[in-house]
Amino acid sequence: MSSEIENNENIKSCIILCGGQSRRMGRDKGSMIIQDKPMIKHILSTLNHQIDEAIIVLNDKTRVDKYNEFINPEEYSYTITFLEDKIKNKGPMPGIMTGLEQIKSDYALILPCDSPYVSEKYIKTIFSELDNNYQAIVPFHDEQNKLKTSEPLHSIYSKKIIPKIEELVREDVLHIKGLIEKIDVKFVLIDNKKIEKKEFRNLNRPEDI
Numbered sequence: 001m002s003s004e005i006e007n008n009e010n011i012k013s014c015i016i017l018c019g020g021q022s023r024r025m026g027r028d029k030g031s032m033i034i035q036d037k038p039m040i041k042h043i044l045s046t047l048n049h050q051i052d053e054a055i056i057v058l059n060d061k062t063r064v065d066k067y068n069e070f071i072n073p074e075e076y077s078y079t080i081t082f083l084e085d086k087i088k089n090k091g092p093m094p095g096i097m098t099g100l101e102q103i104k105s106d107y108a109l110i111l112p113c114d115s116p117y118v119s120e121k122y123i124k125t126i127f128s129e130l131d132n133n134y135q136a137i138v139p140f141h142d143e144q145n146k147l148k149t150s151e152p153l154h155s156i157y158s159k160k161i162i163p164k165i166e167e168l169v170r171e172d173v174l175h176i177k178g179l180i181e182k183i184d185v186k187f188v189l190i191d192n193k194k195i196e197k198k199e200f201r202n203l204n205r206p207e208d209i
Contacts, residue, residue: 012051012127013108015099016043017092017153018067019059019085030113031066038070042116044080050123053079055099055108059088091174092153097165100157106132112153114202122199126156126188134186135161139195146187151200152176 018030018040030040040056047054054076058064064082073080083102087094096110107130111118129137137156141149153176161183168179190197 011053011103011105013053013055013103013105014047014051014123015055015057015096015103015108015110016040016113017057017095017099017110018063018113019057019088019092019095028063028066031070034116039116040067040113041071043111043113043118044071044076046118046120047123048077050120050127051078051109053081053104055081055083055102057083057085057095057099059085087169090169091176093165093174093176093179094169096157096176097162097169100159100162100165103159106160107156107158109156110153112202115154115200117201118154118199119196122154122195125195126154129186129188130156131186133184134158135183136180136185137188138180138185139188139190139200141190141197143189147177147180150177150180150187151190152180154200 031038033039034042044054056067056071058067061084064084067082071080081102083098085095086098092112099110100108109123109126126137126139131137135158139151139154140146141151161179164182165179168174168182188195190200
């Protein structure tokens with residue numbers, strides 16, 4: 001696909017976070033072979049015809065070069081941009097900020113590179129919940145404790161939260177649920193009907209594979 005897309009409110013953006021240190025897995029997760037292809041390529045395939053642009057955030061230039069070798073943007077219906085995380089080894093929040101600064105739209109769906117079971121249905125559903133009155137659309141499991149049971153790495157965020165992320169990172173407040181507490185959030189129930197729990201299964205350890 002062409003590397004240029006028009007900037008308008010109809011664009012759907014996705015930021016895929018690949019900047020983690022993978023301590024529990026022991027090696028880079030996004031490039032691990034799962035069912036005959038790198039884990040991240042399962043996500044990229046699912047995103048086909050669902051979005052207009054993907055921003056892949058990686059933690060250093062070495063990993064950017066590595067992913068460039070096995071990801072061919074011509075295989076996908078959307079543009080792909082590789083970015084080096086602006087602030088390294090501080091968890092996913094700086095990665096979200098790095099991606100949000102570059103998207104062409106006002107909002108982006110965040111996905112981690114270790115969630116190969118995310119479905120087209122989920123992507124359509126979460127984008128259908130987008131509401132300009134909120135700064136984030138966040139799925140959760142339990143009505144009694146929305147924040148505690150939320151899934152902030154499978155959520156949609158507005159570019160407008162970039163200053164809040166910058167503030168929290170300066171204060172070394174790096175837990176994403178700490179961010180969610182400070183912005184306007186629309187919570188969406190994971191009910192195993194509209195949104196299924198299996199969408200959020202990720203692979204953290206060798207035994208998860």
